[in-house]
Amino acid sequence: MTKAIVLFSGGLDSLLTTRILQSQGIEVIGLHLGTPFQDISPEAAVWAEKFGIEMVTRRFGAEYLKMLANPHWGYGKAVNPCIDCRIMMIQAAAELMRERGADFVATGEVAGQRPNSQKLHQLELISRKSGIGGKLLRPLTAKTLPPTEMEEAGLVDREKLFSYTGRSRSQLIRRAKTQFDIHPIPQPSTGCLLAEKSFAPRIRDLLKRNPEPSLWDAEALLFGRHLWLDERIKAIVSRRESDGKKTVAHFKRPDRSPSFLMTPENFMGPSVLIVASPGSAPFTDDDYALAGSLMLRYTNPEKVAKIGAPAEANLFRTPGEREIIQISPDERSAAFHLIEE
Ligand code: SF4
Structure with missing residues (x-):
């Protein structure tokens, strides 16, 4: 059975990502990450149980502070080093992928949704710098990106992936309610103090x-x-x-x-x-x-x-x-x- 690690914050995008993969018969392990400035979310565990997936929780510590002091890709509007942070998260997911013998990592990123880390060129940069190679899938926005090796190898059906872009959540919410039975819809929140001015x-x-x-x-x-x-x-x-x-x-x-x-x-x-x-x-x-x-x-x-x-x-x-x-x-x-x- 194909197995994927999903970066699982418990927010709408990660819930949809999980459901999309499950609907293709893919086993999902959720990776829930905390930082010194973003707490572990109790709701994530509730959703994981609801979806019948295993959730692994990890928390960045000193290594995160080291990055925060001098982020290679700089800060967003506050002191949020989003690109470096996403790279660390994907590296953590890649490590879990290797530990668990999973086939790939998936995230709920949507091209253009967040100005500090999800512009198209930033998504490409994050894939490249995380060192994960072609093993990163973004099901919500996959059709706006070149096919990944998982799609080419037939592990994932590209036709059943999506081409969402931009900041609007309305289409995602509709999809969550009508196709994937996700309710209540989680409120948008990064939960990250670094993004607060x-x-x-x-x-x-x-x-x-x-x-x-x-x-x-x-x-x-x-x-x-x-x-x-x-x-x-x-x-x-x-x-x-x-x-x-x-x-x-x-x-x-x-x-x-x-x-x-x-x-x-x-x-x-x-x-x-x-x-x-x-x-x-x-x-x-x-x-x-x-x-x-x-x-x-x-x-x-x-x-x-x-x-x-x-x-x-x-x-x-x-x-x-x-x-x-x-x-x-x-x-x-x-x-x-x-x-x-
Ligand atoms: S908002 Fe915070 S947790 Fe999210 S990517 Fe940016 S720095 Fe990381």
């Missing part, structure tokens, strides 16, 4: 200060407010309860960069994670005092007034080392600006 300043700031960030450094960008206190240290202040939990969990990771954590002790307020730039001097008492004052800056003053005693915070120099300290406002903390500002 509001996230770009954080990435640019990180890479400017540290061209070789660790995964811990990069994943710390995913929550809280980020402010530089001086050239040495950055504060991450939680915005909501879920941020607070993430901040604590992040600090507990064994791969953490030099940092300390402060949580409120006798009032309701944000957690503050302080991270040092690479190679900077050890933290000082002044750094702890500034972190405490920053916590107060982002706390409702009424809550602080209600304590009726000096505000206190838990200072964790390491996850297992807790000390309760008194904290107080410091006018310097009012001058710190969010990285996004």
Whole structure:
């Protein structure tokens, strides 16, 4: 039986691609990929079960950051290195193809659908640079491209493939509903923070200060407010309860960069994670005092007034080392600006 690896995000294009191949009697294994900036989607597993396919999940890590720092083909409108990213994804699928003895890789790419990676010449470039040779099929747009070796060898019936182009989803949606019984239709979303302009300043700031960030450094960008206190240290202040939990969990990771954590002790307020730039001097008492004052800056003053005693915070120099300290406002903390500002 012919076997294909489908890049399976759980979005409409990958669902259609899977159904098209299944309708030709081809066995599909879905490859669901995550990056430090694009989470694994729980919906993908639900669709995989519905379609009766095996889904393999993999997540890019440090190698992705290395590419992000210096993408050969540059960035899109934000800090999205889409061409390099697609090449990595297809290489990952090609690796799984070899591991599983599959015949080819298929993606849901549509020529002209995405300006940063799916123009015709970019599709050709991605095929070539991924090193997959002729073993890459794009069933939704195949008839606009030269026949692949799978079509020529009769593993795939080209007549039953499609020639969709452009950004409109309406024809794809109609096809999904009428021919392939796909419902509900997934909402369009890249789910990728790198494509969001509001996230770009954080990435640019990180890479400017540290061209070789660790995964811990990069994943710390995913929550809280980020402010530089001086050239040495950055504060991450939680915005909501879920941020607070993430901040604590992040600090507990064994791969953490030099940092300390402060949580409120006798009032309701944000957690503050302080991270040092690479190679900077050890933290000082002044750094702890500034972190405490920053916590107060982002706390409702009424809550602080209600304590009726000096505000206190838990200072964790390491996850297992807790000390309760008194904290107080410091006018310097009012001058710190969010990285996004
Ligand atoms: S949007 Fe993000 S995940 Fe998608 S190709 Fe671009 S960089 Fe990669």
